[in-house]
Amino acid sequence: MSVRQQTPLVNFALSALIVALSIYLLVVGQQLFLPLVIAIVFWFLINFVANLVARIPLGRWHIPRPLCFLAAILIWITVVTVIVQFVSGSLNDLGSVARVYEANLRDYWQSLPFTAQFPAGGFTQVVTEWLDISSMVTALALTFTGLAADSILIVIYVGFLLLEQGNFNNKLSALIGDPARERRVRRIINKVRGDIQKYMTIKMLTSAITGTLGYVILRLLGVNFPEVWGTLIFLLNFIPTVGSIIATIFPAMIALAQSTDDGLYLALLVLMMIGALQVTIGNIIEPRLMGTSLNLSPVVILFNLALWGYIWGVAGMFLCVPFLIITTIVLSHFPKTRPIAILLSSNGQIDLPVDQDTPAQS
Numbered sequence: 001m002s003v004r005q006q007t008p009l010v011n012f013a014l015s016a017l018i019v020a021l022s023i024y025l026l027v028v029g030q031q032l033f034l035p036l037v038i039a040i041v042f043w044f045l046i047n048f049v050a051n052l053v054a055r056i057p058l059g060r061w062h063i064p065r066p067l068c069f070l071a072a073i074l075i076w077i078t079v080v081t082v083i084v085q086f087v088s089g090s091l092n093d094l095g096s097v098a099r100v101y102e103a104n105l106r107d108y109w110q111s112l113p114f115t116a117q118f119p120a121g122g123f124t125q126v127v128t129e130w131l132d133i134s135s136m137v138t139a140l141a142l143t144f145t146g147l148a149a150d151s152i153l154i155v156i157y158v159g160f161l162l163l164e165q166g167n168f169n170n171k172l173s174a175l176i177g178d179p180a181r182e183r184r185v186r187r188i189i190n191k192v193r194g195d196i197q198k199y200m201t202i203k204m205l206t207s208a209i210t211g212t213l214g215y216v217i218l219r220l221l222g223v224n225f226p227e228v229w230g231t232l233i234f235l236l237n238f239i240p241t242v243g244s245i246i247a248t249i250f251p252a253m254i255a256l257a258q259s260t261d262d263g264l265y266l267a268l269l270v271l272m273m274i275g276a277l278q279v280t281i282g283n284i285i286e287p288r289l290m291g292t293s294l295n296l297s298p299v300v301i302l303f304n305l306a307l308w309g310y311i312w313g314v315a316g317m318f319l320c321v322p323f324l325i326i327t328t329i330v331l332s333h334f335p336k337t338r339p340i341a342i343l344l345s346s347n348g349q350i351d352l353p354v355d356q357d358t359p360a361q362s
Helices: 003-028 030-054 065-111 123-130 133-149 151-176 179-221 226-236 242-257 263-290 298-332 338-344
Strands: none
Touching: 003 030, 003 298, 030 065, 030 151, 030 179, 030 298, 065 226, 065 242, 065 263, 151 179, 179 226, 179 242, 179 263, 179 298, 226 242, 242 263, 242 298, 298 338
């Protein structure tokens, strides 16, 4: 085999080794990297809200930039505090009746005519584990406890990012040195910022609408803890595909478990109405709002979801789509990696880098 034939194989082997090593470091260093990534997300959201506050029309006057950031920080502190307190209190309420719900679900399962054909282990054990609501509540509580334990470190990271962001442009110029390469890097940064802002804005809007309408539907149907399921629908909507399925099945299970008389009818009604809501907003309205700018393959999104779920658990599932957006944009800007970006896209068409300069956003 000639040297020319060996070179692509060597490059592929090195690339595979780097990817495998990166995944290993992300898994091992979760306690180090995850708080930093969450801090970057909050830093990004604070800047996004601060820019919205700065656009508030006040005639000839403009809100000073420091006040915009202060308002954005206070808004996010309030939102996070309300969500954490509400979810923690709701989990305690749900935990108090979890054993009753589990008993009702097991009674339903054992009353089915075909369950006697299954042996004690195997599929029956899997179903029993799925009906263990107490374990689910405990797992959710542990997730919030873990995030709360890292909250101080996340706040410190966010503070330093806000203090340092005024020097980012100077550092970037000094780091790259070459004006042409600097313009190219700034184009990538601007593209990443624009696409993630669009994704987050539309996703928050559609998730809020889905969660609010889900709460109204469950309240009207008389399902217990509709506030919990409305919040759960809102949060799980950020997890592609799987999140919407879980947010539909879980309220239906609770509707089945809360009553031994008409539980089956109520569960089917919840399943149909919440499912129709998820399909309408997630498969019809949201794609129209997103357009073709976030051109990502559904299969790649599901694989990416499984990958980041393995690496960082639930937090990785929430972050998988922004990570995929960043990866696709960066790969599309280099000729050697552009074929990979095409494979990650939905229809094989990607936004190629332009030649003209794009001014950096502040």
